[in-house]
Amino acid sequence: MRWLAGRVLAAVAVLWGAATLTFLTLHLVPGDPATVLLGGAAATSSGLREQVIAEYGFDDPIPVQYLRYLGRLLVGDLGESYQQQLPVTTVIGEQLGPTLQLTATATVVALAVAVLTATATAGRRLPGLRGLTSGLELFALSLPAFWLGTVLLAVFSFRLGLFPVAGDVGPTSLVLPTLTLALPIAGILAQTMRDGMDAALQQPFAVTARARGLSDLAVRARHALRHAMLATITLSGWFVGHLIGGAVLVESVFARPGIGRVTLDAINGKDIPVVTGVVMLSALAFVVISGVSDVLYRIVDPRLRTD
Amino acid sequence: MNPGENGSKPAGRARGGTLAPAPAPAAEPTVLLDVAGLDVRFGRGRRLVHAVRGISLQIRRGECVAIVGESGSGKSVTARTLVGLAGAGARVSAERLALAGTDLRSLSERRWRRIRGRRIGFVFQDALVSLDPLRTVGAEVAEPLRVHRLLPARRVPERVAELLAEVGIPDPARRARQYPHQLSGGLRQRALIASAVAADPELLVADEPTTALDVTVQAQILDLLQAMQRRGTALLLISHDLAVVARLADRVAVMKDGRIVESGPTADILAAPRHPFTRELIAAVPGRKPPPPRPAAVGPAIIEARGLHKRYPTPGGGEILAVRDVSLTLRAGETLAVVGESGSGKSTLGRLLLGLLTPDAGTVHLDGEAWSGVPERLRRPRRRHIGVIQQDPLSSFDPRLTVEQVVGEALRAIGVPAARRRDRVVELLEQVGLGAGVLRRSPARLSGGQRQRVAIARALATGPRVLVCDEPVSALDVSVQAQVLELLTRLRDELGLAMLFISHDLAVVRQIADRVLVMKDGRVVEAGPADEVFTQPSAAYTRELLAAIPRWETPDSRPVELSANEIGRSTSR
Numbered sequence: 077m078r079w080l081a082g083r084v085l086a087a088v089a090v091l092w093g094a095a096t097l098t099f100l101t102l103h104l105v106p107g108d109p110a111t112v113l114l115g116g117a118a119a120t121s122s123g124l125r126e127q128v129i130a131e132y133g134f135d136d137p138i139p140v141q142y143l144r145y146l147g148r149l150l151v152g153d154l155g156e157s158y159q160q161q162l163p164v165t166t167v168i169g170e171q172l173g174p175t176l177q178l179t180a181t182a183t184v185v186a187l188a189v190a191v192l193t194a195t196a197t198a199g200r201r202l203p204g205l206r207g208l209t210s211g212l213e214l215f216a217l218s219l220p221a222f223w224l225g226t227v228l229l230a231v232f233s234f235r236l237g238l239f240p241v242a243g244d245v246g247p248t249s250l251v252l253p254t255l256t257l258a259l260p261i262a263g264i265l266a267q268t269m270r271d272g273m274d275a276a277l278q279q280p281f282a283v284t285a286r287a288r289g290l291s292d293l294a295v296r297a298r299h300a301l302r303h304a305m306l307a308t309i310t311l312s313g314w315f316v317g318h319l320i321g322g323a324v325l326v327e328s329v330f331a332r333p334g335i336g337r338v339t340l341d342a343i344n345g346k347d348i349p350v351v352t353g354v355v356m357l358s359a360l361a362f363v364v365i366s367g368v369s370d371v372l373y374r375i376v377d378p379r380l381r382t383d
Numbered sequence: 384m385n386p387g388e389n390g391s392k393p394a395g396r397a398r399g400g401t402l403a404p405a406p407a408p409a410a411e412p413t414v415l416l417d418v419a420g421l422d423v424r425f426g427r428g429r430r431l432v433h434a435v436r437g438i439s440l441q442i443r444r445g446e447c448v449a450i451v452g453e454s455g456s457g458k459s460v461t462a463r464t465l466v467g468l469a470g471a472g473a474r475v476s477a478e479r480l481a482l483a484g485t486d487l488r489s490l491s492e493r494r495w496r497r498i499r500g501r502r503i504g505f506v507f508q509d510a511l512v513s514l515d516p517l518r519t520v521g522a523e524v525a526e527p528l529r530v531h532r533l534l535p536a537r538r539v540p541e542r543v544a545e546l547l548a549e550v551g552i553p554d555p556a557r558r559a560r561q562y563p564h565q566l567s568g569g570l571r572q573r574a575l576i577a578s579a580v581a582a583d584p585e586l587l588v589a590d591e592p593t594t595a596l597d598v599t600v601q602a603q604i605l606d607l608l609q610a611m612q613r614r615g616t617a618l619l620l621i622s623h624d625l626a627v628v629a630r631l632a633d634r635v636a637v638m639k640d641g642r643i644v645e646s647g648p649t650a651d652i653l654a655a656p657r658h659p660f661t662r663e664l665i666a667a668v669p670g671r672k673p674p675p676p677r678p679a680a681v682g683p684a685i686i687e688a689r690g691l692h693k694r695y696p697t698p699g700g701g702e703i704l705a706v707r708d709v710s711l712t713l714r715a716g717e718t719l720a721v722v723g724e725s726g727s728g729k730s731t732l733g734r735l736l737l738g739l740l741t742p743d744a745g746t747v748h749l750d751g752e753a754w755s756g757v758p759e760r761l762r763r764p765r766r767r768h769i770g771v772i773q774q775d776p777l778s779s780f781d782p783r784l785t786v787e788q789v790v791g792e793a794l795r796a797i798g799v800p801a802a803r804r805r806d807r808v809v810e811l812l813e814q815v816g817l818g819a820g821v822l823r824r825s826p827a828r829l830s831g832g833q834r835q836r837v838a839i840a841r842a843l844a845t846g847p848r849v850l851v852c853d854e855p856v857s858a859l860d861v862s863v864q865a866q867v868l869e870l871l872t873r874l875r876d877e878l879g880l881a882m883l884f885i886s887h888d889l890a891v892v893r894q895i896a897d898r899v900l901v902m903k904d905g906r907v908v909e910a911g912p913a914d915e916v917f918t919q920p921s922a923a924y925t926r927e928l929l930a931a932i933p934r935w936e937t938p939d940s941r942p943v944e945l946s947a948n949e950i951g952r953s954t955s956r
Contacts, residue, residue, distance in 0.1 A: 280507050281515040287466050287507075288527045288578065289500035291492075302517045377517060378562040 083370060087363040092146075094359035098352045099145050103138065110134055113348050114158050124158060131156075154356065155349040157342075164353040167338060175334035178326065179319045181250060182257035189258070190265035194304060195296050198273035210267065217263030221322050225256040225329035242331035253330045257322045261315065268311060269304040276303035305376050312369040313362065320358055415585055415617050416442040416465070420478035423460050423469055423641075434460045434473075436641035442586065447609075447618040449628035449649070451664065452638035453860040454831070458621050461638070462590050465619070466503050467495040483585065500527040504579035504616075506572075508591035513575055514563040520547075520574045521559030527582040546577040550607055568725065569600035573607065580611060587611060590621040597724035597887055602931040605630055623860050626668050626890070626933040629653055637661045667862040668890070682715025685849050685881040686736055686754075690745035693731050693905075705731040707905040708745075713849065718875060718882040720896035720913070722889060722928070728905035729885045733853050736883060737769055738762055750848070767797050770842030774854035776834045780826045786812070786837050787822040793844035811840040815870060832863035839870065843878075850875075853885045868895050890932055893917055901925050 102109050110128045128134075133141055148155070154164035197209050232252060233241045240249045276282060277300050285295045320335075327336035335354065342350035374380050423435035435457045442448045452458045463469050464480075467490065480487045482502060490498070499505070504527075507513040514523050524543045528534050534542055540559070547555035550573040563571055572592065579587060589608060593601040609631055612618045622628050628635060629649060636646035637660065645658040656662045693706040705728045713719050713736075723729040734740045736747055738754055747755040749765065773779050780789050790808045799807055809819045815836040826834050835855060842850060852871065856864040872895055875882050886892050892899060892913070899916040901909040901924065909922040920926045 280513045283463075283468060284505065284507050284513045284575070284578075285515070285526065286468055287499050287503075287505035289496045289498075289530045289582075290526065291496060294530070299515050299518070378519075379516060379564050 083367055087367060090363050091356070091359055094356060095146060095149055096142075098355050099142055102348060102352070108134070112346075113155075128158070149356070154353040157347055157350045159345055159347045160350075164349045167350055168335065168353050168357060171334050171338045174332060175323055175327070175336060177250065178253055178257065178332070178334060179323060181254045182261065182319065182322075183315075185254055185258040186261040186265055189262035190269050190308070191301070193262075193266045194269035194273050195293075195301065198270045198296065198300065198304075199277040210270075213263040213266050215263070216259045217261075217267075219260050221256055221260070221325040222329055224259065225252070225326055228252045228256060229330070249330075249332075253326045253332060256329070257319065257326050260322070261318055265308055265311065265315075268307045272304035272307035273300045276300040279303075302376055306373070309369045309372050309376065312365050312372075316361055316365045320361065413443045414441050415444045415446075415483055416440070416619070417479050417481045418465075418477065419480075420476075421461065421464065421480060422476045423457070423464055424474045425470070425472055434641055435464065438636075438638070438641075438643045440636060440643070440646075442617050442619060444585065444617055445612065445615050446634070447612050447620060447632045449620040449622060449632035449635045450638050450643075451622055451625055451628055451635055453623055453862065456638045457641040458638045459590055462505075462588050462619065462621050465586075465588060466499050466505055467492075468499075497531070500579075500584070501531045501582045502584050502586065504582070504584035504587045506576050506579045506587065506589040506592050508594045514571060514578075516563050518562070519559065520561055520563060520566065523563075524559065524574060524578040524581055527578060531582050533582055542581075543577075546581055547574065550574070550577045550580075551603070552577070567600075568596055569603060572596060572600070572604050576604070576607060576611075580616065584616065586617045586619065588619045588621070591623070592620070593627060594623075598889060598928055598931040599724065601627070601933070605933070624668075624933070625653070625664050625861070630933050637664065663862055667865040682717065682879060682881070684712045684714050685750060686711075686713040686883075687748040687751075688712075688736060688745065689747075691732070691735055691742045691747070692744040693728075693735060693740060694743050704905050706735065706742075709900075709902075709905075709907055710745075711900060711910075713881045713883055715848065715881050716875065716879045717897045718872075718884050718895055720884040720886060720892040720899045721902060722886060722892050722899055723902035724887055724928075726904075727902040729887075729902050730853055731905075732902070733851050733883065733885050737771060737851055738766070767845035768847050769849045769851060770845060770847035772835070772838050772842050772850060772852040772855045774857050776838035777826060779838065780834075782825070782827060785823050785825060786829075789826060789837060790841050790844055793841045797845050807844070808840075811844055812837075814843065814874070815840045816866075830863075831859050832867060835859065835863075835867050836870065839867075839874070843874070847880070849881045849883065851883045851885070854887065855884070856891060857886065857888060864891065865894075871895065889917075889928055901928070 102112060105112055109132070110125050113128055113132070114124060133144060136144075152165060154168075156162070157164050157167050160167055193209055193213070197206055200206060229241065229252060232238045239252050242249075273296065277295070282295055282299060285299050286292070290298070323334060324336035324339055326332070327334040328340055335357070338350060339354045341347070342354065418438065418440040420437050420439060421435055422433070422437055425432040425434060438457075438461060440448065440450075440461075450458045450461060460469055460473075464473070464475055465487075467487070469475055475488075477488055482498065485498070487495075487498070514520065521540065521543045524546055525539050528539050528542060529536075543559050544555040547558055552558050552570055552573050558566065558570070558574070563574075566574065576589075576592070579589075587608075592608065593604050596604060605627065608618060608620070612631070618631070620628050620632055625635075632649045634647060635649045635652045636643045637652070637658065638644070639660050645652065645656065645661045652661060653665065656665055689710050691706050691709045692704070694702045695705050696702050707728075709728075709732055711719065721729045721732060731740065735742050735755070738747070742755050745755070746753065749768065752765075754762070754765075784792070787805070787808050790811055791804045794804045794807055795801075805822075808822065812818065812821065817833060817836050817840070821829065821833065821837070826837055829837065838855075850871075855871070856867050859867060868891065871882065871884075874880060884892065884895055896913040899909075899911065899913050900907050901916065901922060903924050909916060909920060909925045911921075916925060917929065920929060
């Protein structure tokens with residue numbers, strides 16, 4: 077319980093840090109905050125500026141503004157996108173679905189590919205097979221998403237016409253974006269997993285399991301895989317970063333709706349409230365994932381359970 | 384994978400808690416395992432290692448046969464070959480290799496799997512790493528039952544609890560739900576044995592089953608194996624320690640460099656060894672002859688410890704008292720042994736004396752001056768007076784350094800100029816029985832005994848007056864053990880060193896110590912001259928330890944701890 081309380085406290089601290097940083101950014105960039113907030117929308121309407129100043133209380137002292145800002149965050153109010161004339165929560169909420177869909181399928185595919193290649197190649201004394209797979213993994217993890225996406229599009233959509241070119245039109249339109257996002261991740265995961273599995277298969281308990289009559293594959297699946305998962309959980313933070321960053325690129329290459337597109341548009345159009353919202357969302361995602369991975373560690377490795 | 388492979392066998396084979404032995408052809412009713420001309424090779428060309436060279440071996444039902452040899456003799460490879468797990472890249476050939484008439488030479492992997500765990504059970508040494516740390520003990524013990532489909536799934540937990548109870552694990556249902564790290568070394572080894580016998584195999588192969596264990600636990604495990612044998616399981620015991628197998632084995636095969644150099648009934652081999660190597664092994668078993676009496680140490684006190692206490696916090700918020708009120712005096716030219724089982728606080732005591740830990744109460748004086756409680760800055764120039772030798776020297780060497788650099792580093796620390804270091808290193812190496820030939824070698828490529836000699840040379844480099852040795856020979860083969868003990872004794876006498884010798888092995892201590900402290904739960908339960916402690920132990924715990932030492936009686940060497948042995952039997956059993 078103390079452990080959980082500590083985790084929650086740390087999570088709150090991270091979110092508070094992210095919120096404070098975005099608040100500081102708004103006030104430290106050149107120009108007055110109202111203009112910055114309005115971004116491209118400033119020129120269109122003269123009354124808007126006064127409305128923003130009144131709404132945010134930019135005439136108040138900074139500490140008062142800061143506390144009010146934190147108070148609004150607490151109740152889930154991320155402010156308003158003046159360019160889209162919508163609350164930021166609505167802008168992000170509407171686009172969250174497609175992104176979650178993409179990142180979830182990419183996670184599943186990456187894990188599946190990694191588990192399969194690691195299980196098939198760990199501890200094998202076939203230099204050809206090992207060299208080939210680790211070469212492919214290295215290739216996959218070095219691929220930039222925009223390049224891989226473009227190539228996949230060129231081959232499977234334009235040449236072969238197997239998948240739709242762009243947009244979100246049913247399950248088939250998810251295939252190429254998912255692969256683009258998943259392959260580099262699978263490359264790294266497979267390498268760490270095989271490393272963990274190699275180490276586990278070297279351990280005496282692996283031989284003991286064989287001596288009980290288990291097949292080689294069963295030793296991998298029932299014993300070594302759990303050990304390999306430990307190394308993989310360590311990477312979950314990097315994993316989330318890669319998913320979020322990758323989603324921005326993939327969504328724009330495939331012209332898919334989603335948070336990535338929202339972010340890109342917001343940055344290009346200087347729609348600061350939306351950018352702030354996305355930053356807070358990413359911080360939340362990191363905090364949640366690191367909490368989840370801590371719990372996963374305890375599930376996979378009984379030695380870490382303190383009770 | 385081949386589901387259904389064994390599915391045709393009736394699932395309800397178990398009756399009354401024991402499993403019927405697998406059907407065996409009646410061709411050879413008595414000989415269970417028949418090995419003739421077994422060869423195992425690894426690698427090819429210049430990298431060829433001929434690990435096992437034409438050995439022959441027979442084990443009858445209900446018999447216990449032991450293979451004894453040093454590390455690298457091929458005994459473990461032989462054992463693993465019997466279950467078809469000699470290792471990657473092994474090439475196995477044999478004139479005969481049969482288990483109750485089943486030819487094992489050209490078995491498919493699928494048919495091997497029906498033998499492993501089912502007809503041959505295997506116990507590896509060091510259960511801490513031989514049980515999967517991420518799975519419950521129960522899951523590990525149940526594995527042979529599940530793999531060979533011997534019981535319906537719902538009856539497995541019940542059978543696992545029975546098995547754990549059979550190997551003497553108290554509260555088996557709770558233990559089955561725990562993980563290996565929650566069990567003591569002895570319980571882990573029992574659980575490992577339970578998993579090896581779960582499918583009621585005809586043959587149990589145990590590779591160094593007691594090597595990592597304390598003496599009292601070792602005795603219990605040997606009793607357990609003996610009970611297995613009495614119930615009709617044939618036993619193949621692999622060990623480097625003749626004393627361990629002497630208690631159990633009907634017949635012994637002595638292995639050296641991949642060959643069996645001598646074999647026969649245990650009593651005959653021990654009483655009248657013919658091969659020189661066997662004689663060497665027997666002579667090397669520590670503690671069989673008391674050392675010649677030495678004049679009492681007359682040197683001045685080098686280390687004086689008074690009323691030492693040390694506490695450690697435990698994860699649950701509590702604390703354990705690792706060392707409680709320990710006092711000792713260590714004089715120049717004498718060996719003081721600290722004996723105890725794991726967790727007795729003997730290593731903590733060593734670290735307190737080394738000044739690596741600060742006592743919570745009590746003082747340590749070095750050469751009459753305060754040593755504990757002194758700022759490290761002032762202590763550092765005096766550190767050269769205390770040398771330390773650890774159990775595993777390899778992990779205390781920087782793996783990228785050569786022997787010359789390892790020893791030279793200690794010389795640099797005391798300010799020997801670079802130009803003179805090489806000569807001094809060679810001198811030190813010669814003092815510990817190594818030549819200049821090892822200067823450029825990496826410690827990793829030396830044998831265990833050579834490595835320990837390098838560690839001793841390094842400890843001597845600073846010209847210490849005290850050597851603190853923490854289990855210095857526990858990782859070594861017995862014959863090497865004897866040589867290193869001899870070296871330590873010689874150096875002590877030549878250099879007038881005060882030596883603190885920490886060990887769990889009473890037989891080793893018997894050989895080297897002038898005085899003995901016996902520790903249990905952080906306290907000194909007995910202290911006195913070695914002779915007295917070994918022949919007239921006053922504490923019940925000491926008697927228990929002495930009784931647990933494996934030993935045998937032969938006409939030409941009266942067992943030296945005979946009296947202690949008898950007292951121990953009458954009190955602790």
